[in-house]
Amino acid sequence: MSFDGTPDPFADPLAFGQRMQILRERRGMSRPLVAGLLGKSPSWVKQIETGKLQVPKLPTLLRIAEILRVRDLADLAGDQSAPVDLFIGPGHRRLPAVRDAIDAYPLAAEREAPPAAHLQARIARAWAARHQAPNHRDVIGALLPDLIRDAQLAARQADTAAARRTAQAALAEVYSLTQFFVAYQPDSSLLWRVAERGMVAAQESEDPHAIALAAWLTVQAHRDSGRSHFEAADAVNLQTLRFLEPLLPDADDDLLAAAGALKFEAGYTAARRGDSGAAWGYWDKARVMAKRLPETYYHPATSFSRAIMGAHAVTIAVELRAGGESVRQAAAADSTVIPSRPRRARHRIEEARGYQLDGQPDTALATLDKAHEAAPETIRYNGYARRIILEETEARHPERRRRACDLAVKVGLLAA
Template identity: 75%
Template sequence: MSSDATPGPVAFGQRVQILRNRRGMSRPVLAGLVGMSVSWLKQVETGKIQTPKLSIILRFAEALRVRDLSELTGQESMPVDLFIGPGHARLPAVAAVINAFPLSATSRQAPPAAHLRARLARAWSARHSSPDHREVIGALLPDLIRDAQLVVRQAEGAAERRAAQAALAEVYSLSQFFLAYQPDSALLWRVAERGMVAAQESEDPHAIGVAAWLLANAHRDGGPPHLDAADAVTRETLSYLEPLLPDAIDDVRAIAGALQFEAGYTAARRGDTGVAWWHWDKARKIARKLRGDYYHPITSFSQAIMGAHAVTVAVELRAGGESVRQAAAADAMTIPSRPRRARHRIEEARGYQLDGQADTALAMLDRAHEAAPETIRYNGYARRIVLEETESKSPERRRRASELAVKIGILAA
């Protein structure tokens, strides 16, 4: 018998098992995430059940956070990006600045700290108001990163250096919003860690809270193996912030509220209903102590966002009816940030699809596209729903989904 026989193609079930083990997931966890029984999943992995229909493949893709469907199907004709979206045109320029470590002396004078702060404020404002927010902040980031690093290097005295580190941490925070769902996860982690280091060096409670919130986000989106790390970050940061809250400014209170919700979000992803809603309620109590018109410039935490947060908790708990009830109670138009409003519409779409209301789900995705096309273009949940509905039995739904798929770049025109 020849020893150099060409191995056969890797079956769908084998690919699922390999990816599941690589993500550190147990079979019961993955079965729960795709809404099937453990015995059914075992039969898939062992080849007793062949490749399932597209809607189930997409559930696997969501649970396993695969880059594109060909990782699951083995068909190179299906290179559909899902949870890591297409690389933005400005990604190489941003990556080049992040990866650079200028050590030699420079004759260039760092901009005044107040000037850097004003540019940062304008960048956040542009992010919240622009439908093409990635394009806008991607254009601003290279110079912002270079200048913030230079301000730190040229700072004189401990107080000035701490303030410069807080500004640098915020620039890294802005960078993470650009890098999310880009095809370079290592770059995202690099920035998250640098942001946390800069925030700690600043000794500024708000900077530390924001960096921790983003680091917890990164851990949570890393999948089940990283949920404990997300909890550790939020728990430790809340322990640090809570004694400061009685005399804190609104920004510090808001970041504590955002971290409380983050803990609830992680609990919901675990399927822990009681803990998820307990943290949501604690976050709501913090929000009620803020001014009615207050809106955190980075996390969007506010009284206005709590309805959207309730939808997210219900959706992550896979509670379709509750998701729809919370969506009906929430008012998306009170969310001033266009990308955050689009994200809320996507969460509503997830809820309506869970509840079997696919037409309404597509309508919510249309509204998400109206609010901020770049948000839906890079959101894996939205891409999954659209792609799934292109296979709908309803001709009208297939048409609507296909038109949306072209708009967000899943299908060619």
């Protein structure tokens, strides 16, 4: 039994249907809602849950897991011998070194911290490398250990209040960069340590931009942790926006973009909750803020800009599971204007989700190929891309199955 008295869906010997029903009810989702999202009838869902129908095949199983936000397929299927985490990618080879730098707690400094200007220049180069490299995790993973140690050292050695605030802002930005690397890797506790340290450093800096950026990443961490964290995501988001509101009339481009990114994140969370009105309302508010930015401006951390709003519209439509609208928004968005390789790949993955929702699996696979071309490490760590590829490896159409298997090999889901 679970802490609230309901059966534990992860305990044996519960049947698949019982697990599905418990997980569905815990997420407050009705049978008609789940049936509609699956393209099935409510009676089909009932027959699955009551055991009158057999466990569905892998494509449908993966769709159920996505709808119920089940992170490990084994938790739904009940087979713990072969866990498949749908939303966590493989551990990167540079993860241990980054983890060691985060976990280190030196009490004495044996060297002098680098000057603030030097540290900031390295941070700027690291953001640029992240956007330009197809293997961006590898590049950032190589830079982060020294950046983390030097930023921590600078914060400890700062000898005036002004220097301390500057150093804390730099440290918060390094933690933000670190969170991009750690996300979707098999160490969720490390992700939360980074997010929390980033928020503390940002608050110590008293820098509105640092606070906005740390909040933006914390919102994502909460939202990606599941429906039970949506309220926490909204609380962090809206509190930060209230803090920023008086500053926006005279804000520089970076602060304006960070606030715009937060408005979009509020829409993103609303879309995942299924609230179409709030989702598109926040997207429109973010679009208004994007129009205040120069046409060529691109925020180095959030990617917020005029260029990104089309991609954001695709994400809202996909999260609302509106296949036709997703395809319409994808047709209207221009991916070529997104200067960041990983963000362009992420947009292609969102487009692929839309095409699959709209019943166009061949176009979805072709779009995932484009995502892989833009940034292989992005698609390798994206749970939605992995689900689509795995689903199509069992397609009845031989050519589609072959293309999916070829992509699965490139992404690392299947052995060559």
